[in-house]
Amino acid sequence: MDNKNLLNSKEIDIILNRLACQLVENHGDFSNTVLIGIQPRGIYVLNRLQTILQNENKLTNLVTGQLDITFYRDDFRRREEPLQANTTSINTILENKRVVLIDDVLFTGRSIRAALTAIESYGRPSDIELLVLIDRRFSRNLPIQPTYLGKQVDAVNNEKVNVEWYKNKSKNVISLIQKSN
Amino acid sequence: MKQLSVQHLLGIKNLKKEDLHLIFENADHFKEVINRPIKKVPSLRDITIANLFFENSTRTKLSFELAEKRLSADVINFSASQSSVKKGETLIDTVNNILAMKVDMVVMRHPMVGAAKFLSQHVDAKIINAGDGTHEHPTQAILDTYSIREKLGDITGKKIVIIGDVLHSRVALSNIYALLLLGAKVKVCGPPSLIPKHIASLGIEVEYNLEKALQWCDVANILRVQHERMDVKYFPSTREYAQLYGVNMHLLSKLGKKIVVMHPGPINRGVEITSDVADSGHSIILDQVENGVATRMAIVYLLAQQIKR
Incomplete structure (x- = not known):
């Protein structure tokens, strides 16, 4: 299998720090903001951002949640x-x-469409934004775009963006792999 | 395991342990769903379900209907008392007429043993048995074991006694199958006339003394005395039954431990269980009702997953 590394752990760190800064720019003290990670893999991104916002930006009152869209x-x-x-x-x-x-990767947009419907079950938010680490542009099935974006990637359909999260964050890597079929 | 090993839910006897765990896992998710401000998910919006009740039911029928609606299925209801069954139509004809209206799943309660199985062999729809005569009531056993798991954790090794009218109870038989499948120790307790003759061959014990049975158990599942199925007298009087096999607070306070008390409903207060027990901290009767919706959502969802068009 042919693997092409897109981001190494240091680059991921830089991007996450930038995304955290952008969130702070728009949401101030986060008093009226809820950060929702989409199950299963958006949770990793959420946890990393939460750590940065707490440690670097001293935001201790963050409200977060985990949403399953199955x-x-x-x-x-x-x-x-x-x-x-x-x-x-x-x-x-x-x-x-x-x-x-x-979420970690925005691909067809269908998961996000499902998440938008699921969110309605908890009330009517004043606005909803989307943060993704990787945006696979040109592969969208629905008119959905991210508000905050880590990196844009051009990938063809038989390629998969693989995001690997480890406990030791220096090992984290995002790569493009060829699907076997 | 991600899929049920069966095509229809006819009884617990046909299920594997993994099926029950799969249903429990999904029921956990649906329990979270029914505690949201908006208690509905769109999964089954292209599925139509017919609830056919050829026998009276309040709890089970409402619980199924709510579970189906919470999954966004289209639901039609049918009660034998208001139907052409009274005009002499056969079961297969009735059901086929309903299926001609493009129904994908049938939830059926019927007074005849084996009615659900019979239907599954003759019509092209998913069948869920909501009680067939004195045979099985699988969804009740699933919600009962789910409620025990929720209260006490893993069911393996837990001691459960089923008390009362075991002879006429489909709840008892389904519960016995489910509990044994999950590794629990099971006893039944009741007057000899209401305990089936060969029940011990299922791998359970019979105890005729209520006090001893309660002393032994972690959970007491108390059954309703089913007067409507009794064609002859099985015990001298309701008063005598209540004295010998009615669970009251006096008995529970003597145990020196806290046991969990369950009842599938409807309760005959003052006969098999006194009001102070039914409304006490021992009782998880209302949790059972809530869990009934979550577990039935899981069952309907998992069976609907198998429908391919």
């Missing part, structure tokens, strides 16, 4: 492999809140 997906009964749900944990009402959805 029951909102548009490919239920259309896949070979059955879907398996993950935990959702949002312990706040989102009515009139500013919500930032966080």
Whole structure:
């Protein structure tokens, strides 16, 4: 399998720090903001951003949540492999809140479409933004664009953007891999 | 495991342990869903479900209907008392007429043993057994074991006694299958006339003394005395039944430990269970009702996942 590294751990760090700064620029003290990681892999990005915002920006009152979109997906009964749900944990009402959805890779936009529907179950936010680490441009099925963006990548359909998170963050890597089929 | 090993939910007897764990895992997610401000997900919006109740039901019917609606399925309801069954239509004809209206899944309660299995062999739809005569009531057993798991954690090795009218109870049989599958120790307790003759062959014990049974157990699942299924007298009087097999606070306070008390409903207060027990901290009767919706959502969801068009 041909692997092409897109970002090494240091570059990921720089990008996450930049994204955190952009969030602070728009959300100030985050008093009316809720950061929501999309299960399963958006949670890693959320956790890293949360650590930066807490340590570097001294924001200790961050409200965060984890959202699973399995029951909102548009490919239920259309896949070979059955879907398996993950935990959702949002312990706040989102009515009139500013919500930032966080995911690792934006591809077709369908997950985000599902997340937008799922979020409605917790109230009507005043606005919803989208933060992604990697944007696979030119591969969107729906008119969805990120508000905050780590890096744009051009990838063809038989390639997959692979984001590997490790406990030891110096090993983190984002790469482009060829799918076997 | 990501999929059920069965095509229909006809009874616990056909299930594997992994099926129950899969249903429990999904029920955990759906329990979170039904505690949201908006308690609905769109997964089943292109699925139509018919609830056919050829026998009276309040809890099960409402619970299924709510579970289906929370999954965004289209739901039609049917009660035998208001239907052409009274005019002599056969079961297959009734169901096929309903299926001609493009129904994907049938939830059926029927007074005849094996009715759900019979239907699954003759019609092209997913079948969920919501109780067939005195045979099985699988969704009740799933919500009961889910409620025990929620209260006490892993069911393996837990001691559960099923008390009362075991003879007429489909809840008892399904519960026994589910509990044994999950590795629990099971006893039944009741008057000899209401304990089936060969019940011990299922791998459980029979205890005729209520006090001893309660002393032994971690969980007491108390069954309703089913007067409507009794064609002859099985015990001399309701008063005598209540005295010998009714669970009251006096008995529970003598145990020296706190046990969990369950009842599938409807309760005959003052017969098999007194009000002070039913409304006490021992009782998880209302948790059972809430869990009924979450577990039925999981079952309907997992079966709907298998429907390919």
